[in-house]
Every structure is written in structure tokens, then in C-alpha cells.
Amino acid sequence: MKIRKHYLALRRCFPQLTEDVPLETTLDELSQLLDCTHRNMVLLLKRMQQEGWLSWVPKKGRGNRSTLLFTARQEHILMLEAQEMVHKQNLRSALELLQTYEASLTLREQFQDWLSGQFGFRSEVQGQRRTDILRFPLAQSIHSLDPASMHYSGESHLVNQLFDGLVRMDARGQLILPHLALGWDTDDSRTLWTFYLRKGVQFHHGREMLSSDVKFSLERLQKLAPRGLFSWAYTNIAAMETPDDTTIRIRLRERNELFLGFLTTSRASIVPQDICEAAEGGLMGVSPVGTGPFRLIGHEHGIWQLDAFPSYFQGRGFLDRVEVWTVPDGERREEQELAIGPGSKPLQEMHHVRVSDMTVQQWKQARQSGMTAKFITVNEHKAGLFTQAPMRHALQLALDRRPLSSLLPADCLDAGNSFLQQKSSHDMLSWSFDTVVDHLRAAGYQGELFTLATIPQYESDAILIQQLCTQAGIQLDIELLSAEDFKGEARLKADLLLFAVVLDEHRELRLVDLYKSMQEHAIPQVREQLETALQRLVTEPDPAQRLELLASIEDGLLQRHSLLFLYKKHLKTAFHPSIRGISLDSLGWVRFRDIWFT
CATH class of the missing domain: 1.10.10.10 (Winged helix-like DNA-binding domain superfamily/Winged helix DNA-binding domain)
Structure with missing residues (x-):
């Protein structure tokens, strides 16, 4: 009040x-x-x-x-005011209030414990109708739910609830299964793919999905996101034709054994041609229309409301509504964690959370096959000292894993030395100050200031790297770029680039995407080597052979100190035993349609 x-x-x-x-x-x-x-x-x-x-x-x-x-006490009144804002479904203003009044750590923890009790599953009865609602916090802001313009994992997760693709990946990330397409064929050259669509699949606005929508969706990706995630897969499309409403033929310029896998990603979601052509100013990003099991009803004060789509082609789910409460940019950290405090009301399902010791026994832990890997790449395309091997080696020594691991959260993994499951042989070694000085002297370093570019979500990691470099005698400045700018030419002005890659069921796709990006930072010789290796990889039908090729690319970059690993971190989901029918993909994200509660 x-x-x-x-x-x-x-x-x-x-x-x-x-x-x-x-x-x-x-x-x-x-x-x-x-x-x-x-x-x-x-x-x-x-x-x-x-x-x-x-x-x-x-x-x-x-x-x-x-x-x-x-x-x-001011903090008592502050808590009451913040709680009332939450009851009015305005989490963003509540967090801003606590920030404005510089609430103490104790008060923020108390508010967080109270807040955890507001999330989870609940039923509301109005007259004869019961509405089953799942409310959960997402420690990110949602900038866009357009498959062509999304950037972050939280956005991708919601896109998967609102849209569908032609095919889907099984929960183990091993098999590609039919989805909007009942089946598909390919010719001997593996460049012509024919997909046969289901009949009667409805978009949220009531129109039936047609093969023309599939064609439009992929052409739209090429137009709106020519440098987007997996762009090398969809820009390889040479032509498409739709002989009838339930058939689409896609011809590739070159053979790509990862193309079918690309079609399982949220980036390849199918959008309605009529809505997209009628919308102006990127309306699909804030008012998306798909064929998914949920449809977006609205979003105010950072709360995104998804209602069950009654006409979903695979059947309506148990939940009537999902409320996703997002955290404003000023309050968000990359993979921010919301603790479940002692004595707090059980939260049925939370993403990327840390469960306290006193409540961990009440919870089940989701499968942990997905993880993020943080690393640095050297921009050798830019003229300077990092074109010399001794300078890159000095940086590697400065990022020795032992002092780095002491600065990281407890749930980060020390063995962040490979994108692949097997352990790399290129472990970082402990260094002495004299060793680093010798390498810096060999490179001709005289205290020049280097630039490390990354996105705002990784600022805390960049600061840790800056601290380690300073201890080793390397001067480093940090430049934060938006996700859109980081994909473009702006990052090429920096000496070092801080990246992260999600290692999930789309690991091959993501690593190819990463190495395609690294070609822009490489000297001509390395660029040509990468191009040759990647060309072999995407045309190789044997997954085991593709894994060996990925290992070979990684080893080559490690040997010349162009790729410097930092750490890995598991992606986890904690969920309460009252959930039934839970289905998790390898990122630990819950498929809302598949869950119900006792």
C-alpha cells in the first residue's frame, strides 16, 4: 500500500x-x-x-x-511491501524495491525463502472449474520468443513449449523421432530430403499447419538470422518445394549429416506464415504463435503466462497454466541460482537451483548429462602479441586451474579441459612467476593492455580471469557486448574472447557452430585446417568417426594454445516427489505437457 x-x-x-x-x-x-x-x-x-x-x-x-x-524497522516494512508486490504478480518491482533500498543480505535471504513458497503447483477453483497452475522462477529475462531471434537457454526452453519442429530428439539425445513430420526420405546423395507432414495440426490461432509454413519458416531463418546459431545448417539450403500441403522437399547445396539433427532444435521451430507476414516490428518475439502444447496468453511485470492449448495434436496436458516469473536484467546473473532455504515451502520444480542441505532429502535430482563449458579463444586475426605462441602459452599458464578453481562456486567442475566426454591430455600445469616472465619476455610483452570481450551474463567470469592475469603480470581490460553484437564484427576488435557452450543432446551441432565462429579469429593456415576438418565432419555418416574428428580439432587448438578451457558446470533440475510423469531432456528442462501432480 x-x-x-x-x-x-x-x-x-x-x-x-x-x-x-x-x-x-x-x-x-x-x-x-x-x-x-x-x-x-x-x-x-x-x-x-x-x-x-x-x-x-x-x-x-x-x-x-x-x-x-x-x-x-525499515526492513520489516520493506519485506511487507515486496511481498505485496509479489502477490500482485509484480516480482520485478519487488526486486527493484529491495535493490533501491539496498536491502541487507539477511533480508534478501528471508525474501528469497519466502518467495520459494510462492512457486510450485497449486489449484484454483472458480465455480465448478478447477485450474491447475505451475508457477516457477526463471533467473533470466526473456527478450524474445521468436525462434529466429532468441539467444538464451531460458528463451529456448519456452520456445519448445510454444512451438514444434518437424522432428524431435529422444530424451537421451540419441534418436531422432517423427514429430510434425510423420516420416522422411533422403536420396543417395543425402542432399534431397523429403518430409511428409501430419494432417490436422493446428496453430494457436486456429489455422492448420501446411507445408508452405515449413518452407516459410526456414526461408525466414535465412533472411532474419544469417549469422545466427546453426546458420551453417540452414544457409546450406539451396531450394525448397511443396508439391502438396503435406509434403516438402528440401535440397541442400552440400551433404550435411547433421541437418536432420538441426531440425530437432528450437531454432528450427515452425511458425505460421500468415501471422508473421501480417506482424510488424518483430511481434513474434513477444506474441508468439506456434503449434506447441502451450500458447502465450500474456506477459506483464516480467511474468509470462502460458495456457494449455486444447487442440494440441499430441493431446492436452494435465496443467492448465504455467506462470514463468523472470528476473530483470539488473538482478540477473548468468545461470543465477535461487536457493531453497530451510523451512521453506517445497517448490515442486525449479531450474538450475542449489538445494540447501536441510531440504535436499525432500527433493529428487534430475539427470545431469547436460552442462555448460566456459573457455577463452584467442583472436589471432587481430595483429598483436597473441599471434605469437609464447604469449598464448603465458596466458595458458596464467589461467592455471588450481587457483582458478578456488575462486569458483562449489558446483563448478575442475575438469573443464575438454568439450568431449573423454579427458583431454592437455591439462593446465601449475606455473611459477619466473616461467610466465620467460614466456612474456620471449613474446616481447612490455605491459600492453589487452581486451577481453564477452557478454554481460559472463562478467563475473571475466573478472576472475582479469584477476588471474593481473597476478601473472598480464594487463587485461574487459569489454561487455550485447549477445547480438558479440555474434558480429564487434568482438573481432578484442584480443581475447570469453565464450560458453552448452553440451547437450545437440553437442555436435554446437561444437561445429563454435568452430565455425573460431575460424573468424584464426590465422589463414588454421582457418583452412578448420574448414577441411569441419567439411569432413559434416559429411561423415558414422557418429564415432565424427567424435574422433571433433577430438582432433580440439587437440589441434589446445596444442597451439588458441583454445583455453576454464571450467564446466552441470545443468541441474531439482523437483519435488509430488511430480508425476516428469519428462526431462538432457538440459534438465521439464516438458510442461508431460507432468502432473498428486
């Missing part, structure tokens, strides 16, 4: 004054502090006194000062 905000504003004017310590003041002074009239100040003080938050003893006469005594 507004009176709380007035009290907080007044209390903030006297930060050094503790409760139950009287203050001599006047109405005129207080009116000036709150920028209100003398009359309004009298009314505010009267109301605050009725609430029991303060004591006001007025004194009349010139020169007489009244007595103000605060009795309510």
Missing part, C-alpha cells in the same frame, strides 16, 4: 537513526523531505502512527521542535 512507500521514503531520510531513538524536528522539515504539503504531512504522520510504525509528539509555538520516534 502507498503508506508503506511513504514510510520507507521518510525512514530513508534518516539512515543513521535507529529505532526508539527520538528525533527533534518540525513539520516543515519533514514536508520538505517528502516534497508534500504541510497538511498532507500531518495526515501521513497520523496514518503511520495508527499503523504503529512511529510516534509523533507535536509541540506548538515558535522555536519548539516536535518529537519523532521510529518504532517499525
